Amino acid sequence: MPELPEVETIVRELREVAEKKTISDSQVLTDSVVWPDAVSFKNKIRGLQIKTISRKGKFLVLELSKGMMLVIHLRMTGRLMWRLQKGRDKYIRVIFAFSDGSRLIFSDMRKFGKVWLCSKKYYEKITGIARLGVEPLSDFFGYEEFKNVLANKKGRIKNLLLRQDLIAGIGNIYADEICHMSHVCPTSRIECLKDPKLRDLYHAIRYCLNEGINHCGVSVSDFVGTRGNQGKHQHYLKVYGREGKRCRSCKSLIKKIRVAGRGTYYCPFCQEP
DNA sequence: ACGAGCACCTGTGTGC
């Protein structure tokens, strides 16, 4: 499940291989994953050059020539592959062919992922992009900005961390890790969190996401890099997926509960409510 | 405004 660090990993890999290349053709194998319809998608993308590759929250954003944008969201099982990976041919949804003979393959087992081809003007209106919150790793996201984002907000901390319209890019895995690092119970209410704890939470967001990027993401079930390379951050997770195992800090047993409809892991001692 | 529940999908693991 690609979250901000996983998408950032893909962005960095793609910049190495795909930037400045020209898309000579494309093949849409599953119509429902592309926007607009498959025919105009194919017609409009032919001959366009990739100018820049970047990320917005969990969206991958490719700026193309002629004022066009290619936007990709991997959702849960989406992958971008520079080479076809073993056993994945069943799930190929879109293939981009470049003028130098190389190609980029979008595969997605569960068909939740989406690929948009649109003008710069429409790009701002894509549902999801339009209401995206602040970039947590941006230089402009200081502690004061963090407090502003949470001002007058109510609810469980984990629910708020997962809200893309507040802070962009945090998903289930990093939300649990952020809560553990800041010694906050995921079910605690944000309105009850006061200054020293709130500051811990802010620093944990930046630290956990940066560490994820430094380790090229988490490969627990589906995420791999564009060359099929595994991330390494799963070896550093403190709580996610560790139910019944000992907390690395206090040796208590990690518990699993359900919060915001998601499997949620926490240490009942370190993260006492 | 918040939270719960469903929908979108498909593979995996469990229990009977």
Added chain:
DNA sequence: TGCACACAGGTGCTCG
């Protein structure tokens, strides 16, 4: 072995 079912969790939607 076969079958039913819960679960995985990002996002958008409805409903109370």
